[in-house]
Amino acid sequence: MRFSKYLIVATLTTVFLSGCSFFEYIIYRPDINQGNYMTETETSKLQVGQTKQQVLYIMGTPMLKSAFGDNVWYYVLRENPHHGHVNQTTYTLTFNNSDVLIDIKSDTLPHN
Template sequence: MSLLRFIIVAITTSFLLVGCSFVDRWVYRPDINQGNYLTQEAVDKLKVGQTKEQVLFIMGSPMLTSIFGDDIWYYVFRQNPQHGYTKQITYTISFNSAGNVADIKRTASDNTTLDEME
């Protein structure tokens, strides 16, 4: 009789533990946005030749700067939705020796656009 009771408890426990993976979708998880909140409107205002002050006014403070000087700024926008995949867009702004924008590079995970992340 104790063997039958053990088997019933083991099967019941197995079903309860398997059920936890289905309950995960019902649990509320907030969207987590990290880094610089970037908009397509702000990025469209960036132009080669602008000064560092103009870039600060448009984009705000950079998330990271180059460790070898203040000539490269990184703006990173990372989004982790409730039950989806993490998306990230990085803008790398390079400055020349005069302090003007020389190059703007965009890197995105999964070819994500800023409009899709908003």
């Protein structure tokens, strides 16, 4: 009888000391998306040779512009699902001096 009391106390102590990690998947966490919301449809419309106005129409306002001029635009989408890994996609668009798109680069960060 005495052993069962210690077993119950030890079990309850373990549950309480584990904190919220025991209930982690029961607790609701919203998806957190930050940056430029980009879909596959929008990014597939990007083509070398488009003007800045055309890119603005397709993608919207860039998240960042180059500090050394207005010829490099960065579109960043960071997705943090409620119980998953963080995903980050970055599009780097480079324009020439005539405001024509000359390069499109896409980078995806690996999962943390």
